[in-house]
Amino acid sequence: MALIRLDKFISERTEYSRSNIKELAKKGQLSVNGIVEKAADRKIDSDKDTVSVLGKTISSQRYRYILLNKPAGYVCSTDDKDGETVMKLIPPDMRTKDMFPAGRLDKDSLGALLITDDGDLAHRILSPKRHIPKIYIVKLDRPFQNKYVDIFKKGIALSNGEQCLPALVRKAENSDLLAFIQLNEGKYHQVKRMFASVDNHVETLMRVSVGGLILPEKLACGQCMELLHKDVENLFRPIDFEAFCSDFSAFFSALLINK
Ligand code: URA
Helix, strand or coil: CCEEEHHHHHHHHCCCCHHHHHHHHHCCCEEECCEECCCCCCEEECCCCCEEECCEECCCCCCCEEEEEECCCCECCCCHHHCCEHHHHCCHHHCCCCCEECCCCCCCCEEEEEEECCHHHHHHHHCCCCCCCEEEEEEECCCCCCHHHHHHHHCCECCCCCECCCCEEEECCCCCCEEEEEECCCCCCHHHHHHHHCCCCEEEEEEEEECCEECCCCCCCCCEEEECHHHHHHHHCCCCHHHHHHHHHHHHHHHHHCC
8 A cells, every 4th residue: 555645646747736736626627536536635545546637547657657759850858948849749647847858869860769757767778887779770861781780890980080889780671771770879979970981871760679678560650658667677678689670670661761
């Protein structure tokens, strides 16, 4: 049993402040187990009770984990000084005050992005010591060349002399212009700069997995879904690049070819 005040439970899991919650309660817009509740200070059992605000059920998880299929045109930040942020794409009933993107994709990049208010988890994901592998599919300006496989495997030096860790790359299905690449680090514009170092150019980039967490086929561009803590653990599962490419090449190639 985990007893907690109703207003505390809601304010920790949404963007509503305690005073908003009091107002909503007065208006009969909160419910516990389907029954309207006007006392925002009553205690509930967060393990068992179902709480709704304006008819939407509030997740009982202490921390929220949102997987967004990021569209182009949004910045991975909580600060909108450089343009509209990915936070705008999260529906209000899924968003909390302390959420932030646990990772970065460029403004014009697409694909899997985790947004959470769990600082410890974000730290585990972002820590350079962990080397969580990330797989991207890219659409190139010029045809893929087999020599990239060895060049990237050895660890390429970027034009400013920065040295990259060894990376895996493979042509994707359906087009010579599509390739998958797996990195174990996250330097600024790294994928674009690696292909620029072999005289190619990335036109479109989509992140398709973060660790063992694969962008679900059913998650359309611009949509987000809530993950459970156990799904989040997939981030730390190993992923086999070759098996991933064989299983998902046709699906992700078809997606990117039309972008
Ligand atoms: N590498 C890039 O160049 N851009 C991204 O958004 C992610 C990785």
